[in-house]
Amino acid sequence: MFDKALFYFFASLAVVSAFLVVTRRNAVHSAIFLITALLATAGIFLQLHAEFLFIVQIILYVGGIMVLFVFVIMLVNLDVAAHQPQFNRQTWVASLTALIVSGQFVAAFYLSRKAGSGRALFGLPQAQATRLDPNTELIGLTLFKNYMLPFEIASILLLVAMIGAVVMAKRRV
Amino acid sequence: MIPTSHYLFLSLALFTIGVIGVLTRRNVIIILMSIELILNAVNINLVAFSRMLGNVNGQIFAIFVITDAAAEAAVGLGIIIAFFRNRPTVLADEMDILKW
Numbered sequence: 001m002f003d004k005a006l007f008y009f010f011a012s013l014a015v016v017s018a019f020l021v022v023t024r025r026n027a028v029h030s031a032i033f034l035i036t037a038l039l040a041t042a043g044i045f046l047q048l049h050a051e052f053l054f055i056v057q058i059i060l061y062v063g064g065i066m067v068l069f070v071f072v073i074m075l076v077n078l079d080v081a082a083h084q085p086q087f088n089r090q091t092w093v094a095s096l097t098a099l100i101v102s103g104q105f106v107a108a109f110y111l112s113r114k115a116g117s118g119r120a121l122f123g124l125p126q127a128q129a130t131r132l133d134p135n136t137e138l139i140g141l142t143l144f145k146n147y148m149l150p151f152e153i154a155s156i157l158l159l160v161a162m163i164g165a166v167v168m169a170k171r172r173v
Numbered sequence: 174m175i176p177t178s179h180y181l182f183l184s185l186a187l188f189t190i191g192v193i194g195v196l197t198r199r200n201v202i203i204i205l206m207s208i209e210l211i212l213n214a215v216n217i218n219l220v221a222f223s224r225m226l227g228n229v230n231g232q233i234f235a236i237f238v239i240t241d242a243a244a245e246a247a248v249g250l251g252i253i254i255a256f257f258r259n260r261p262t263v264l265a266d267e268m269d270i271l272k273w
Contacts, residue, residue, distance in 0.1 A: 007175050011183045018187050018210050022194035027202050034206050037187075041213050044183070048224045050232050053216075060239055065209065065246045072250045073202060076257050081264055087197045088266055094196035098189045105185050109178065138229045139236070147233055154240045161244035168251030171258070 006047050014040035025086055027073050035066050052136040180221035187214035199264045205249050212242045 017036040024030045042057040143151055187210055194207030216235045223231025256268065 004175060007179070011179075014183065015186050015190070018190045021206055021210065022190055022198065022203070027200060030203050030206055034209065037210065038213065041217060044180075044217060045220055048180075048220050050220050050223070050235075053220060053232055053235055056236065056239060057216075060243060061209075061213075065243055068246055068250055069202065069206065072253060075254060076202070076263055077261065078200075078202075078263060081200055081262070084199070084264065086199060088199050091197050094193045097196060098193050101192060102185060102189055105181075109181070135229075135232075139232055142229050142233055143236070146230075150237060154237055157244050158240065161247050165247040165251040168248065168255045 003047065007044065010040045010043035010047065013037075014044070025082060027078050027082075028070070031066060031069050031073060034069070035062055038062050038066070049133075050135060052139050177221050177225045180217055184214040184217040184221070187211075187217070199266055201253055201263050201265050201268070202250075204265060205246065205253075208249075209242060209246065212238055 014037050017033040017040065020033040021030045021037060024033065038057065038061045042054050042062075045051075045057060046054040191207045191210035191214060194210065195204050198204055198207065216238055219231040219235045219238070223229060223235075253263065257263065260268075260270075262268065
């Protein structure tokens with residue numbers, strides 16, 4: 001019961017603040033609502049017993065990426081843009097795309113439900129939800145045993161991104 | 174116990190809102206924020222499936238997605254600052270030249 005209440009609270013918070021991110025005129029308000037949406041997603045990770053991702057989400061997204069966003073909003077002068085129309089003229093194309101994407105998902109979901117046996121999802125058996133305990137230890141072991149090469153590639157990607165960001169933002173290279 | 178499909182529908186809602194943001198907003202900073210929303214929706218899917226199957230690999234993939242999001246945000250915001258220095262606008266439909 002408590003689990004359900006937690007999920008629906010965080011889910012509705014995430015959807016409402018995501019909607020506000022897209023519709024607000026002021027970019028700072030959008031950033032604040034994006035922080036709320038990311039924190040709600042972190043809550044959903046915690047509710048799913050993914051404690052490590054919960055902490056990573058808060059430290060990296062809310063603490064790192066959002067600070068970067070707010071810094072850039074302060075550096076870039078948005079006063080002129082705030083007085084101009086915020087939406088382009090592709091609204092109907094966007095709604096059509098969104099409709100097609102959601103329609104596709106819902107169709108796939110219900111067709112697989114009909115084809116599968118009762119509560120199966122996409123033909124997968126409804127596995128017993130096991131607690132992945134201890135979460136952080138399991139992630140560490142898998143990351144450094146099975147995903148060593150992707151891990152190193154990710155570190156190179158971060159290095160390249162760091163150099164790229166410095167070169168971009170520097171006045172004279 | 175919440176069925177996995179509820180997580181999928183939540184993720185679908187966030188993804189769709191992000192797509193609409195990318196396609197309709199003119200401010201590039203908010204377009205980047207919408208991309209972050211889309212990546213978050215993918216993460217919810219991965220973690221929900223990881224829990225449903227009792228397999229930690231989905232959470233590892235979510236960590237890689239977060240890494241990519243950090244790299245993308247750093248480079249994207251660097252490009253916005255570099256562009257703004259040359260031409261003071263943040264509206265995506267006014268960014269229509271490569272050289273000046």
